[in-house]
Amino acid sequence: MLTSGLVLGAASGFNGGDILFQLFMFIILLALLKKFAWGPLMGIMKEREEHIANEINAAENSRAEAKQLLEEQRNLLKEARNEASTLIESAKKQGDIQREEIITAARAESERMKEAAKLEIEQQKEKAVTAIREQVASLSVLIASKVIEKELSAEDQEKLINEYIHEAGEER
Template sequence: MLTSSFVLGSAEAAHKAINAGDAVFQLVMFLILLALLKKFAWGPLMGIMKQREDHIANEINEAENNRVEAQKLLDEQRNLLKEARQEAQNLIENAKKQGDVQRDEIIKTARAESDRLKEQAKIEIEQQKENAVAAIREQVASLSVLIASKVIEKELNAKDQEKLINEYIQEAGEDR
């Protein structure tokens, strides 16, 4: 029994020594594996993650720059639209003013033409009136001569003279 316990004791000790040796071996292997993983897996993985992080940061910066550029363009377009509206309003106002000036000129010209036509009509009326008066005077003179010649031919009383004047006036009216 003693031998068996000694064998058991040495086997246990050997087993424990093997376990410690195995543990050291496993620890060394783990460290080597860890170094290999760090070099071949963790390093590239972290590089890829860093690239991805940089890529995402660049995308965010680019998106922010695009947003700022778009806002700037939008503000510029709004300003251009505002200027165009103001310019259109100015053109409309200028057109209205020009239309008012032209209207006033047309009215002034029409009034001047109307006044000229009135004056010309007055002159024509005055000439026609003078012509009519001259024609009446001529007729009165020829009637007077005619009446005088008739009176000379015969002596008339007032009644006959009035009758004779009325006849000659009627004749003169029919000649016209």
């Protein structure tokens, strides 16, 4: 029976040496996988993780920079609008000042021309009155000389006429 027990043990398939050999080979396989497969795989995964983290940081930095640039552009645009508004207001004020200066100059020129015209009219009037007086005097002398016919001298007649014209001028 003893032989049959060994045979049964061998036939049942339980062999401790094979199990130990397979367990040893499995441990060696795990060590080789860890060294040649798992280590590099984890290294690649670590590199990928670092690469993705760097890309995320770069994207966040780019977003922050873009936000800052956008804010700067908005501020510059606001300043440009304010400056343009200031320039427009300044131009309007300058235009109003120039308009007033032109109007004032035109009024002054108009007054000057009006005064010059009045002065010229007055001078022409004086010339006309003088010319009329001279003509009246000449006519009066001529008429008086014909009427009086040498009773008065020419000087006395002219003196008399000038006095008459002078009196007529004062009465006006």
